[in-house]
Amino acid sequence: MGLIYNEEQQQLQDSAREFLAARSPVAEQRRLRDEAVPEGFSLGIWKEMLELGWGGIAAPEQYGGLEFGFQGFGPVFEEIGRHLSSAPLLSSVVLSASLLESMGSEQQREKLIPELINGQRRLALALDEDCRFRPERVGLKARKDGDYYVLDGKKTWVVDGFGADGWLTVARLEDESLAIFLVDATVERVQVDHLNLVDSRNHAALTFDEVRLPAEAKLPGKDALLALETVLDRGTACLAAELLGMSESLFERTVDYLKTRVQFGVPIGSFQALQHRAARLYVDLQLARSAVLAAFECLNDPEASATERSSLVSLAKWKAGEMAHRVSNEAVQMHGGIGVTDELDVGLYLKRIRVVQVQLGDSDYHCERYAATLR
Amino acid sequence: MTDIEQFRLQTREWLEANCPTSMRTPMPIDEMVWGGRNLSFVSEDQRLWFERMRDKGWFVPDWPVGYGGGGLDPQRLAVLESEMRRLRCRPPQINLGIWMLGPVLLEFGTEEQKRELLPPMARGEIRWCQGFSEPNAGSDLASLQTSAREDGDAFIINGTKIWTSYGNMSDWMYALVRTGPKEPKHAGISLIVLDMNSAGVNVEPIDLISGKSSFCQVFFDDVRVPKRQLIGELNGGWPLAKALLQHERRAMSKFSEISLPTHFDLLEYLRRYLPDASSPGEIALQQRAVSCLMEEHAFRLTHRRINETMRARQDASGLMAISKLVHSEQERDKFEVLLDVMGQRALGWSGDGFSERELALTNTWLNSFAQTIAGGSSEVQLNVIAKRVLGLPEAK
Ligand SMILES: Cc1cc2nc3c(=O)[nH]c(=O)nc-3n(C[C@H](O)[C@H](O)[C@H](O)COP(=O)(O)OP(=O)(O)OC[C@H]3O[C@@H](n4cnc5c(N)ncnc54)[C@H](O)[C@@H]3O)c2cc1C
Numbered sequence: 191m192g193l194i195y196n197e198e199q200q201q202l203q204d205s206a207r208e209f210l211a212a213r214s215p216v217a218e219q220r221r222l223r224d225e226a227v228p229e230g231f232s233l234g235i236w237k238e239m240l241e242l243g244w245g246g247i248a249a250p251e252q253y254g255g256l257e258f259g260f261q262g263f264g265p266v267f268e269e270i271g272r273h274l275s276s277a278p279l280l281s282s283v284v285l286s287a288s289l290l291e292s293m294g295s296e297q298q299r300e301k302l303i304p305e306l307i308n309g310q311r312r313l314a315l316a317l318d319e320d321c322r323f324r325p326e327r328v329g330l331k332a333r334k335d336g337d338y339y340v341l342d343g344k345k346t347w348v349v350d351g352f353g354a355d356g357w358l359t360v361a362r363l364e365d366e367s368l369a370i371f372l373v374d375a376t377v378e379r380v381q382v383d384h385l386n387l388v389d390s391r392n393h394a395a396l397t398f399d400e401v402r403l404p405a406e407a408k409l410p411g412k413d414a415l416l417a418l419e420t421v422l423d424r425g426t427a428c429l430a431a432e433l434l435g436m437s438e439s440l441f442e443r444t445v446d447y448l449k450t451r452v453q454f455g456v457p458i459g460s461f462q463a464l465q466h467r468a469a470r471l472y473v474d475l476q477l478a479r480s481a482v483l484a485a486f487e488c489l490n491d492p493e494a495s496a497t498e499r500s501s502l503v504s505l506a507k508w509k510a511g512e513m514a515h516r517v518s519n520e521a522v523q524m525h526g527g528i529g530v531t532d533e534l535d536v537g538l539y540l541k542r543i544r545v546v547q548v549q550l551g552d553s554d555y556h557c558e559r560y561a562a563t564l565r
Numbered sequence: 566m567t568d569i570e571q572f573r574l575q576t577r578e579w580l581e582a583n584c585p586t587s588m589r590t591p592m593p594i595d596e597m598v599w600g601g602r603n604l605s606f607v608s609e610d611q612r613l614w615f616e617r618m619r620d621k622g623w624f625v626p627d628w629p630v631g632y633g634g635g636g637l638d639p640q641r642l643a644v645l646e647s648e649m650r651r652l653r654c655r656p657p658q659i660n661l662g663i664w665m666l667g668p669v670l671l672e673f674g675t676e677e678q679k680r681e682l683l684p685p686m687a688r689g690e691i692r693w694c695q696g697f698s699e700p701n702a703g704s705d706l707a708s709l710q711t712s713a714r715e716d717g718d719a720f721i722i723n724g725t726k727i728w729t730s731y732g733n734m735s736d737w738m739y740a741l742v743r744t745g746p747k748e749p750k751h752a753g754i755s756l757i758v759l760d761m762n763s764a765g766v767n768v769e770p771i772d773l774i775s776g777k778s779s780f781c782q783v784f785f786d787d788v789r790v791p792k793r794q795l796i797g798e799l800n801g802g803w804p805l806a807k808a809l810l811q812h813e814r815r816a817m818s819k820f821s822e823i824s825l826p827t828h829f830d831l832l833e834y835l836r837r838y839l840p841d842a843s844s845p846g847e848i849a850l851q852q853r854a855v856s857c858l859m860e861e862h863a864f865r866l867t868h869r870r871i872n873e874t875m876r877a878r879q880d881a882s883g884l885m886a887i888s889k890l891v892h893s894e895q896e897r898d899k900f901e902v903l904l905d906v907m908g909q910r911a912l913g914w915s916g917d918g919f920s921e922r923e924l925a926l927t928n929t930w931l932n933s934f935a936q937t938i939a940g941g942s943s944e945v946q947l948n949v950i951a952k953r954v955l956g957l958p959e960a961k
Pocket residue numbers: 694695696697698700702703704705727728729730731780935936938939940941942943944945948
């Protein structure tokens with residue numbers, strides 16, 4: 191692929207747009223919020239997404255995937271953003287299935303990956319412990335005790351962690367290295383608390399109080415931090431695409447409003463002060479799109495080095511985040527009073543954008559990470 | 566092997582054999598070769614590269630052979646360009662005539678005009694300048710007043726042009742003049758070409774904030790221009806001017822691509838002048854600099870996207886419309902950061918207290934202000950994006 195979608199990606203985008211517009215428009219997001227659905231998504235629509243094959247986009251054929259390539263997630267997440275749709279595609283497939291693929295035993299992979307991509311099972315990644323994203327700062331302890339491991343500590347901002355069948359939990363071993371444990375939701379002494387953020391999605395806090403796990407709960411793969419980095423890069427690119435989709439939709443709504451809202455006897459879009467601000471948002475959107483597509487191109491390229499990958503992924507999240515921030519603030523401002531009402535969808539986009547901006551690292555984090563690739 | 570693969574191989578071989586290695590390095594601004602009567606070279610390699618490309622007709626690879634071009638079809642042109650990029654060949658010469666007037670002549674000129682004007686242009690023998698702006702006609706170009714009065718087989722030109730880049734070093738000018746003083750403002754303009762040696766032409770370079778410059782004011786005092794030097798119809802100059810400005814935008818965006826990276830590489834300066842940022846202020850400055858680099862990276866990717874979009878025959882007009890604005894503003898922003906990184910070392914004006922590069926930096930920084938004004942100011946670019954790309958309504 192290059193910096194424009196190829197034919198297959200275009201088809202994927204068209205079908206995703208058609209499906210989401212019909213089944214998961216913004217009104218559905220509003221319903222989930224108003225009814226306070228604790229999972230933050232509709233199980234029925236999630237099943238339909240999986241029937242469309244979204245779960246298997248990147249997974250190898252041997253585990254029931256389509257092996258379309260990671261690039262397929264670009265257009266899908268863009269459309270998810272555009273329609274403000276919620277689904278555990280990021281948590282259970284992009285993050286969890288990828289992590290199992292690189293760190294799980296053959297047995298785990300053969301059993302769990304097919305279940306994740308067809309929706310029989312839903313997993314979430316339990317990594318964050320602090321309010322600022324620092325994947326290497328893990329305090330949750332895993333102590334060896336005979337044939338068991340004992341986990342003790344806390345996790346927070348676990349995306350789709352509420353109601354999950356289990357959590358891939360990042361823990362620190364006694365030798366200070368990192369390991370990943372598959373913690374089944376049925377084990378005792380894990381407390382799950384729902385964290386209700388401005389986006390009304392599914393975020394959870396997990397408390398592990400001396401949780402005993404069988405030794406095979408620890409994923410056997412080597413170098414958990416390295417595996418995690420690759421997987422997080424994938425997730426980060428998807429979030430950047432979601433930001434792009436949300437911003438584009440919000441921008442289109444705003445430009446439409448500039449053309450139709452009349453004050454002083456003219457459409458407000460004829461005021462140059464607003465025209466120039468809108469034009470600058472367009473510029474930012476285009477730069478962000480180029481960066482997001484470059485990140486997907488790189489993630490799809492088996493020859494790309496880790497440095498290239500982190501440079502392009504961080505560029506994409508940074509640029510998409512900065513851009514989305516501006517677009518959402520301006521969208522509210524340019525709508526005037528109606529812009530701050532709950533009735534208008536603009537506010538729903540603004541709130542979701544803020545959450546995605548900080549998920550898996552905000553602009554400062556990714557600027558620093560990009561800087562590290564320049565050394 | 567297909568013909569096109571064959572052509573690629575031959576081209577590659579020819580370039581490897583004929584492009585001197587010193588012409589395969591990034592090109593400092595002051596080593597650009599401008600064609601024209603006062604042609605000069607800073608090295609033998611430069612001269613060789615110029616002459617070899619000229620003799621191939623590859624200053625203008627896609628123009629017809631009859632007009633001095635290389636006669637390449639679009640496919641072969643793309644091959645040549647990609648092979649030149651692969652070897653990092655410098656452009657053998659720079660000439661506004663080729664970039665802007667040439668394509669307009671090819672489309673709108675008479676056969677006689679093409680035969681007379683294009684071959685010397687294609688061989689780099691005549692250097693051209695652009696006489697559009699006037700003291701009272703800048704962004705609002707169509708309000709220009711330089712007059713051309715008919716007198717037998719000639720026009721008599723009176724008035725003045727300003728900001729004429731390299732007016733003092735150019736051989737010929739293409740100019741917009743008012744031939745219909747009573748017509749509505751867009752309908753009374755014609756495009757003419759004239760020899761800068763004509764009697765009554767006076768050229769005065771303008772001092773800029775960066776110091777001496779080659780931006781000039783040109784005065785016309787009863788200058789006689791033969792009528793056969795009118796391009797297109799009488800009073801039909803405006804659509805030609807618009808076509809020409811479009812070629813200018815395309816050329817500028819191509820030019821910014823070949824002249825990148827500039828020889829003021831922010832990263833390099835960061836390593837030299839701010840090697841181990843440790844205080845909160847220095848760290849904040851470093852982050853500001855990295856943001857600049859990231860914006861530049863996103864712009865380079867956007868450039869690639871423009872090329873890929875055009876190759877896929879999709880609409881790239883929105884992306885093209887942002888190119889000049891983004892490039893000129895990013896350059897300016899970069900210098901602002903460099904100034905903060907280097908403190909007074911970036912503010913030297915002259916003398917031995919500063920290295921040549923430091924003085925060149927001051928100069929380039931001050932010049933960067935001109936880039937957001939020349940060729941359509943940032944505000945005018947934003948107007949174009951707002952109206953043509955976003956479809957926002959005109960002010961009443
Ligand atoms: C270095 C340099 C090289 C140049 N080379 C050439 C050349 O070779 N040939 C040539 O013909 N010309 C050349 N120009 C001229 C250039 O095209 C003009 O300077 C430019 O079009 C702006 O015109 P102006 O300077 O008269 O500014 P003005 O048009 O008077 O603009 C003044 C300010 O008003 C703003 N403004 C104007 N109209 C609007 C609007 N509608 N909406 C919002 N803001 C507006 C402008 O953005 C600017 O900030 C060059 C200029 C420079 C600086």
